[in-house]
Amino acid sequence: MFESAELGHSTDKDTYRQAVPALRAELLDAQLDLLELRQFAVVVLVNGVDKAGKGETVNLLNEWMDPRHIQTWAFDAPSAEESERPYMWRFWRALPPRGKIAVMFGNWYTQPIFERVDRTSKKAELDKRLDDIRRFESMLAQEGVLLIKFWFHLPRDAQKARLKALEKDPRTRWRVTERDWRYYNLYERYREVAGHVLRTTSTAAAPWLIVDGSDANYRALFVGRTLLSALRRRLDAASQHWTPRLSVAPLPPRVDGLNVLDALVRQDMRRKDYDDQLERLQGRLALLSRSPAFRTRALVLVFEGMDAAGKGGAIRRVVGALDARQYRVIPVAAPTDEESAQPYLWRFWRHLPRRGKVVVFDRSWYGRVLVERVEGFCSEADWMRAYAEINDFEDELASAGAVVVKFWLAISKDEQLARFKERESEPHKHFKITEEDWRNRDKWDEYSRAVCDMVDRTSTEYAPWTLVEADDKHFARIKVLRTICERLEAALG
Amino acid sequence: MFESAELGHSTDKDTYRQAVPALRAELLDAQLDLLELRQFAVVVLVNGVDKAGKGETVNLLNEWMDPRHIQTWAFDAPSAEESERPYMWRFWRALPPRGKIAVMFGNWYTQPIFERVDRTSKKAELDKRLDDIRRFESMLAQEGVLLIKFWFHLPRDAQKARLKALEKDPRTRWRVTERDWRYYNLYERYREVAGHVLRTTSTAAAPWLIVDGSDANYRALFVGRTLLSALRRRLDAASQHWTPRLSVAPLPPRVDGLNVLDALVRQDMRRKDYDDQLERLQGRLALLSRSPAFRTRALVLVFEGMDAAGKGGAIRRVVGALDARQYRVIPVAAPTDEESAQPYLWRFWRHLPRRGKVVVFDRSWYGRVLVERVEGFCSEADWMRAYAEINDFEDELASAGAVVVKFWLAISKDEQLARFKERESEPHKHFKITEEDWRNRDKWDEYSRAVCDMVDRTSTEYAPWTLVEADDKHFARIKVLRTICERLEAALG
The missing domain is CATH 3.40.50.300 (P-loop containing nucleotide triphosphate hydrolases)
Structure with a gap:
């Protein structure tokens, strides 16, 4: 040498x-x-x-x-x-x-x-x-x-x-x-x-x-x-407009049409059960996040889902159990100019929590293999390599003591339509629906395919995906809270 | 209460x-x-x-x-x-x-x-x-x-x-x-x-x-x-497009036409003197910046001057004496979108040095009372209050142990013309001259007035301005280096 x-x-x-x-x-x-x-x-x-x-x-x-x-x-x-x-x-x-x-x-x-x-x-x-x-x-x-x-x-x-x-x-x-x-x-x-x-x-x-x-x-x-x-x-x-490129083997088509999203079955929950469990689970999360054991760990929550899947509502129920001094919610929008002059994951690295803190990502780095893939905002080579890069990234988080919990809130196409219409008719919710939501809806099948690939390739031992049946909002919120509590309890020992 | x-x-x-x-x-x-x-x-x-x-x-x-x-x-x-x-x-x-x-x-x-x-x-x-x-x-x-x-x-x-x-x-x-x-x-x-x-x-x-x-x-x-x-x-x-506003008394006109810039007289230096002194002063600065006493202080250098006044050349002679691990040069350009969503001074705060470090600002927060004033990029109320805000800012720097040294490199209108023409004719320097330089030149008098007001209002005991006769580049670089050494020696005791 x-x-x-x-x-x-x-x-x-x-x-x-x-x-x-x-x-x-x-x-x-x-x-x-x-x-x-x-x-x-x-x-x-x-x-x-x-x-x-x-x-x-x-x-x-x-x-x-x-x-x-x-x-x-x-x-x-x-x-x-x-x-x-x-x-x-x-x-x-x-x-x-x-x-x-x-x-x-x-x-x-x-x-x-x-x-x-x-x-x-x-x-x-x-x-x-x-x-x-x-x-x-x-x-x-x-x-x-x-x-x-x-x-x-x-x-x-x-x-x-x-x-x-x-x-x-x-x-x-x-x-x-x-x-x-x-x-x-x-x-x-x-x-x-x-x-x-x-x-x-x-x-x-x-x-x-x-x-x-x-x-x-x-x-x-x-x-x-x-x-x-x-x-x-x-x-x-x-x-000469050269950019580094990977030769990528395309993802194989699904032979039998089986699909993790289609396999989900609607789950309902009665109002009374919801109220009871919400209070109990929020209490459990409150204690966990304030426990001495958590001071050497951190919590990274990722919320993904189709438009109107109920991410915001679920997030509010989670942070409602936390101390406002302890958490930060990062709504992921288009990158700023400083962010777009950097490698893709840079803008998420800058928001990582210190020990004892919680960061909630409302949409996340998975945008690369969801919207950027479907809308063609990046090349196939880019989103193909993203699976491995994202796994490495989450591995680093987990190795540094963070508990990484990822949710896909799954709603049916019918339920989305119902929620869109409700949003359009209620003045208070009107701001929540845009032309873009309707355009995204037209690509429902492509998004579904991207979600299935994402779950297959990035559900790891250290950072598994939790698919949440979200046609019933109450059921979804409870499942989210319970999952977080269980993952934290397992990690804090 | x-x-x-x-x-x-x-x-x-x-x-x-x-x-x-x-x-x-x-x-x-x-x-x-x-x-x-x-x-x-x-x-x-x-x-x-x-x-x-x-x-x-x-x-x-x-x-x-x-x-x-x-x-x-x-x-x-x-x-x-x-x-x-x-x-x-x-x-x-x-x-x-x-x-x-x-x-x-x-x-x-x-x-x-x-x-x-x-x-x-x-x-x-x-x-x-x-x-x-x-x-x-x-x-x-x-x-x-x-x-x-x-x-x-x-x-x-x-x-x-x-x-x-x-x-x-x-x-x-x-x-x-x-x-x-x-x-x-x-x-x-x-x-x-x-x-x-x-x-x-x-x-x-x-x-x-x-x-x-x-x-x-x-x-x-x-x-x-x-x-x-x-x-x-x-x-x-x-x-209703309301923004907070100050009622500002306009700056009084100069009664007798006296002006700190016009009072400067061209200073020349022979090549041999320059080479000797450059080596000596760079050595002095090298020792000062590496001395144990400097580890509890910091150095903030500000370079301002008309286009082609020789800021870049002077900065290179200063940092040539420093260890590259120790300094950072911040070329001040248009604010990024994250920066323009914040109060004016925010983008300078983010670059402040830790103890033992040097930050060189190639143009600076004085843009507020120079280009922004002259070009009308901010209101009179904005740049009027900036004098006091800048003084407060530099007071905080000095109180935290930083030595703040500010240079105005002053050239004459004729010398600028000669340098512009040289830049246009030499292919190697061609990139350094733009349409905007010529446009700025047309506002020479307005810029001069702004500079005089700036010096009057922001030359403080803790952060005085040094006006540098810069028609001769050699003289200017030596004066810059000597000033920095003297200010550091006074501060380090």
Whole structure:
């Protein structure tokens, strides 16, 4: 892995001086094209051994290009806000919008590597994490992000010499810490872990680029030229309207016409039973959400359903049992301009709850495989890969301690018609019905097919779907509340 | 202050039951109108003594209205991210966009009150804070935010009875903490401090509303109806295109034609001097920004100037001395849609640096009194009040430890023409010149007048303007770097 980086590359002063002006100009040009085209974002990861010139090189890139459009991130230990959410949350927050470049030191690779070097994590844990990272990076690539991963390498002797030299000069002594010497002593182990990580995460979409850090001129030219050529190639492709694409096998048609939605049977509930159970279940939820055990967990509720399926009414009964200080309802509408300049899931990441909190999504990331699929707002390749991406996303939520409960409120076509008509005739409810509702209704069968595919592909052990018979509103609300209580009780133990 | 809240108000069950359905419907209606009109935001503050029913009442409001469009915030002790920024930062983050309602428990009043009750702050400190709050709330009101401030009150006996009753019931015992009893014992002092706070912050734009918290039905109706009438009144006004307005005395004309910009004299610098000084000053800045003393401070740099004044070049020389992990450059462009749904200063608050960090604003909040004034993008009342708002804003930055350094890069009209022509003729710089630059140039005199007013009104002791003679780029960059070094040295001691 590091063989060719240990050959002792170097570039003499004259060559360097001659090469830099043109490289600077071309990098700046490419950056401006990127900004103007606004079709994709660039993420540059900077990893590697200490004192191999990571900081110096990034400072140089900022000098050569326009620093107003480069965001540099240095992630230290997670803050309290960060550590109460899934591991990837803070990296999602830092993703650049289309047209911009982000440089990330101390990115998603840093912690897994150090934990393994320090033996605070097991081999299997590292491998699980690397698998998550591979999927995440593949998602980024498919969302069009250009991902460039640099690994700065130094042979052991060179690192020692660098540390000694810095220590000797009073002006740079502050740069050498105890931590540096500690990891220098662990060099061999670090090299081994890094080798494993680099091998398993060098993919076609995002290969690692190993930089020999021994010589300042060489490494600067190497990084600058690599960045330039990656940018240029991607810009050329983008200007020909190329976007990353998957070859997708289409979903097979249903052979026997069986369908999870058609299999549901209307369920009714008497008013008196409803009132009794509502009070009991709300009380149960109130206690659960206020219990000490919940303070280390979080609750993510997802409500999906055809128009007029009763999502709003069900949500009101759920939050009625909670403390208003504890929950947040996110009505999912069209993305804002900041949101649409980011990968699809970004706008949901920003709303994730801290520990002890509840977030209710009134419609959700499932829009990708429902309305966006049916209306053709994204390509087949986009919504096909969304199933796996969504499963990964919910897996991260669950792994970080969140209980994820998802409801499909299922109504019949007749019941929807009755509710639409009621809405049109009552002035108080009139605002709830629009032309679009009628248009969506025309695509009832296509939506139904999308729902069945969604349930098949995203009902997981850690985040199963609950189909709710919703022609009777009372029955639906009770089933929703009971499901939440049961899932919470199972999780809180 | 609390006399009428201690009369022992109550509402019997029947009256309450009869009143609620209509109130709910009207509140929901008002909320929908607010959402549809999208002309102003609503902020409801909830303060008052413990156990006076704050939480219960807010839960009820969420039940009565559509919780998807109410954001409820409960601020505890500040997180690390929050405590490293000015006091108001976390409240700015929580401001709702136009069309939405935010309910804030534990808002900007909480900490000043408790600190004074606990005697950890002096009277003068409290009064300074209250003055800041008054200005902040007046700014909100003038930005169109509807601010409703509820104070929940309980007489001492009633509070004691409430605490005892809660403790007796095993289901509610958890709600009574040691802290509750501690503040119960400090009741008289708390009452006195609260009385002072309420008196001095009850303004015409945002008066306090005192709620007798003894009876649950009474307080619910009181809060619901008060909220409804405030919403309704403001909605009616908004639908008649009313916006809050100041009567503004126009700025006096300059009697003698003297002008700070015209008083500047061209300064030149030889290439050799420039190279020498650049290296020295960048080294000085590098050491300062990496010094231990800087870790408890922050640096906010503001660059303003006519088109082609050399802002970009100066910024590159400054950040060239910094570590890329430490700074962020914010190029200020047109606001995004999330930003334009918020009060004017919101989009700058979101970029404020933590301790030990640097943020460079390439154009800034001064756009309000420059381009927005000259181009008529806001009313005279808006930009007139901006001077005081900006001064308050920078005062908060400085009080939180930030060093605020502001540059106006001044070029002559001839020099601008020469630079425009150079840009047009060089293909590499061609992208830097647009039609708009020429249009702005036509308004040279109006811009100059706005700049002079800006300098007069916003050059403060804690954040003075530095006018930079910028016809010679070398001289300008050196003056910028030297000023930053001197300001930092003075601040770091």
